[in-house]
Amino acid sequence: MYELKDKPDPWPQRADKDVGDILEVALEKIESLLKNDYGISKRAIGLLLLQEDGEIASLVKAKQPDAWVKIEEIVKETRARYSDPLSYIITLRRQEEASRIVKEAVEHLPHAKLSFKENLSRIMINPLTGMPLLLLILYYGLYKFVGTFGAGTVVNFIERDIFEKNINPWMVQLFNLLIPWQLLRDLFVGEYGVITLGIRYAVALILPIVTTFFIAFAIIEDTGYLPRLALLIDRLFKKIGLTGRAVIPMVLGLGCDTMATMVTRTLPTKRERIISTILLALAVPCSAQLGVILSLLEGNNRALWVWGGVVSMVFLLVGFLSSMVLPGDAPSFYMEIPPLRLPKLSNVFIKTYARVKWYFTEVLPMFILASFIIWIGRLSGLFNLMVKGLAYPVRWIGLPDKAAVAFLFGFFRRDYGAAGLYDIKKAGLFNGNQLVVACVTLTLFLPCIAQFLMNVKERGMKVGVGISIFILFFSFSAGFVVNLALNLLGVHL
Amino acid sequence: MVRKTSGKIVIVGSPNVGKSLLFNRLTGSYVTVSNYPGTTVEVSRGVTKIGDTEFEVIDTPGMYSLLPITEEERVARNILLKERPDVIIHIIDAKNLERMLPLTLQLIEAGLPIILVLNIIDEAEKIGMKIDLHDLERALKIPAVATVSTTGRGIDILKGRIEEYVRAKG
Numbered sequence: 001m002y003e004l005k006d007k008p009d010p011w012p013q014r015a016d017k018d019v020g021d022i023l024e025v026a027l028e029k030i031e032s033l034l035k036n037d038y039g040i041s042k043r044a045i046g047l048l049l050l051q052e053d054g055e056i057a058s059l060v061k062a063k064q065p066d067a068w069v070k071i072e073e074i075v076k077e078t079r080a081r082y083s084d085p086l087s088y089i090i091t092l093r094r095q096e097e098a099s100r101i102v103k104e105a106v107e108h109l110p111h112a113k114l115s116f117k118e119n120l121s122r123i124m125i126n127p128l129t130g131m132p133l134l135l136l137i138l139y140y141g142l143y144k145f146v147g148t149f150g151a152g153t154v155v156n157f158i159e160r161d162i163f164e165k166n167i168n169p170w171m172v173q174l175f176n177l178l179i180p181w182q183l184l185r186d187l188f189v190g191e192y193g194v195i196t197l198g199i200r201y202a203v204a205l206i207l208p209i210v211t212t213f214f215i216a217f218a219i220i221e222d223t224g225y226l227p228r229l230a231l232l233i234d235r236l237f238k239k240i241g242l243t244g245r246a247v248i249p250m251v252l253g254l255g256c257d258t259m260a261t262m263v264t265r266t267l268p269t270k271r272e273r274i275i276s277t278i279l280l281a282l283a284v285p286c287s288a289q290l291g292v293i294l295s296l297l298e299g300n301n302r303a304l305w306v307w308g309g310v311v312s313m314v315f316l317l318v319g320f321l322s323s324m325v326l327p328g329d330a331p332s333f334y335m336e337i338p339p340l341r342l343p344k345l346s347n348v349f350i351k352t353y354a355r356v357k358w359y360f361t362e363v364l365p366m367f368i369l370a371s372f373i374i375w376i377g378r379l380s381g382l383f384n385l386m387v388k389g390l391a392y393p394v395r396w397i398g399l400p401d402k403a404a405v406a407f408l409f410g411f412f413r414r415d416y417g418a419a420g421l422y423d424i425k426k427a428g429l430f431n432g433n434q435l436v437v438a439c440v441t442l443t444l445f446l447p448c449i450a451q452f453l454m455n456v457k458e459r460g461m462k463v464g465v466g467i468s469i470f471i472l473f474f475s476f477s478a479g480f481v482v483n484l485a486l487n488l489l490g491v492h493l
Numbered sequence: 494m495v496r497k498t499s500g501k502i503v504i505v506g507s508p509n510v511g512k513s514l515l516f517n518r519l520t521g522s523y524v525t526v527s528n529y530p531g532t533t534v535e536v537s538r539g540v541t542k543i544g545d546t547e548f549e550v551i552d553t554p555g556m557y558s559l560l561p562i563t564e565e566e567r568v569a570r571n572i573l574l575k576e577r578p579d580v581i582i583h584i585i586d587a588k589n590l591e592r593m594l595p596l597t598l599q600l601i602e603a604g605l606p607i608i609l610v611l612n613i614i615d616e617a618e619k620i621g622m623k624i625d626l627h628d629l630e631r632a633l634k635i636p637a638v639a640t641v642s643t644t645g646r647g648i649d650i651l652k653g654r655i656e657e658y659v660r661a662k663g
Contacts, residue, residue, distance in 0.1 A: 106623065108622060
């Protein structure tokens with residue numbers, strides 16, 4: 001029968017004189033040091049120790065404190081011999097062994113009929129059919145639902161009918177009665193007031209946009225489409241030094257880049273993590289910003305295409321360049337694919353509610369605080385000074401001086417900046433070209449404060465600050481190039 | 494002949510492969526569900542009789558790897574380490590054999606008494622996968638059984654294998 005002592009060898013390369021040896025030798029050394037009974041084989045314990053399993057480490061440390069010192073040394077030495085984490089290498093080898101066994105024992109009959117789900121799943125993954133499907137999902141899910149409905153219809157209603165016709169005039173009157181000093185009145189109901197700007201941006205602009213986005217996102221997430229999207233994009237991403245695994249943080253980034261930056265932790269190599277962080281900070285707009293930009297460009301399809309084309313190109317170009325510059329091997333990728341399902345209404349509702357709540361409670365105090373800081377800035381003259389300073393690069397990329405205010409807002413949050421553009425467009429201060437240039441520059445412009453802090457936390461001070469400086473220059477340069485190109489080509493959008 | 498009258502079976506596998514359904518098939522209705530000590534993770538325990546032996550059956554939270562990431566995986570591993578089961582059933586989705594086999598390899602590597610259950614075999618057959626159980630058993634050196642836990646197909650064979658396995662171990 002089945003001899004329990006006669007185990008298969010999942011390490012077929014043991015005899016090779018390649019790197020496999022280092023790991024195997026280390027493993028044997030650790031095995032010989034382990035004396036106690038741990039419930040599972042010494043080999044398995046050794047492998048877990050090499051993969052830095054904290055729980056097993058403290059177990060061995062407690063049971064064999066003397067041996068532990070030596071083991072720790074072996075683990076450290078072994079780790080230093082590889083550029084990738086040991087867990088990654090061990091997992092990869094095991095997968096290779098599994099694939100070898102499957103090749104032996106499994107035969108695929110060619111003419112079997114696939115189930116509808118399996119067919120649909122393949123349509124999603126195959127580039128020929130998957131790409132058009134992705135565009136369809138983006139068009140209806142993002143452009144139509146979030147852009148036209150959320151950022152158009154709903155925002156117009158809340159912004160024009162509720163705030164501008166009712167709340168704002170009423171509040172202005174109320175504060176005129178309550179507060180006799182113009183200076184203090186400005187804090188609440190002035191041009192950049194807490195109520196007239198901060199709360200209006202948060203409730204009238206950002207709230208409907210992120211809500212519709214999170215609804216669309218929750219539906220897509222619940223169907224099991226995201227892992228398939230990861231496989232679809234894998235090939236393209238490999239060219240820029242990432243794998244399909246990085247699709248998840250990138251797609252999450254369309255929701256909130258700060259959250260997505262935290263998720264880059266799941267990427268196995270440091271190189272992938274840095275590239276993803278740069279791309280998230282630079283070329284992935286978050287839902288609120290995306291929504292405002294979609295509504296800015298609404299009704300001007302050519303402008304929308306130019307904006308989309310430029311941002312995608314920047315994404316691919318910067319990704320490609322950074323993968324050339326940063327050292328390290330191209331990663332490999334495999335992932336668990338859950339079954340496709342019909343989304344459940346209760347799931348979608350709960351997810352959307354939780355995310356909107358989280359987002360809104362973060363955004364509202366930030367916007368109010370920003371209004372307050374701007375108020376102080378205006379009192380001290382610092383605000384005007386900074387707007388004047390920013391007016392130079394803004395003029396340089398062909399925008400009216402007033403746009404400098406939006407970029408100053410952009411320092412607080414991406415969506416805040418985009419919302420600033422919204423007001424300028426409403427005042428009729430942009431022509432088509434300027435609108436595109438402003439949107440491109442602001443999309444690429446500095447990440448919000450929260451994301452900057454996350455970059456520093458996840459990637460360290462040096463990389464975090466470096467990324468921000470790079471982006472500051474890059475975004476205005478890109479705006480300059482787009483403006484120049486449009487003018488030279490005589491394009492009027 | 495000395496007969497073993499009680500033993501322990503632990504069911505492991507990733508989520509969505511029919512683990513709980515197999516657990517229910519084996520145990521029927523005598524089930525207790527409780528939180529694993531010190532965690533919020535629920536673990537179900539039941540009893541089944543195979544041949545003359547009575548087994549306690551433990552259904553573990555989903556796990557992908559012996560190297561845990563989530564609390565669920567940590568609990569599942571702790572059960573493997575501490576419960577000293579007589580048989581461990583690693584249940585997988587047959588059509589995802591290649592992706593799920595790495596955990597089987599880890600369990601074998603750990604020296605644990607494994608039976609591999611290729612569940613949802615009907616769906617694998619439907620998409621044209623023909624899995625040679627003998628080849629698989631030879632490569633892994635453990636028993637492998639094909640089942641459909643929704644219909645009960647293969648469950649009797651699995652019980653037979655468990656009986657043989659326990660008897661062979663003495």
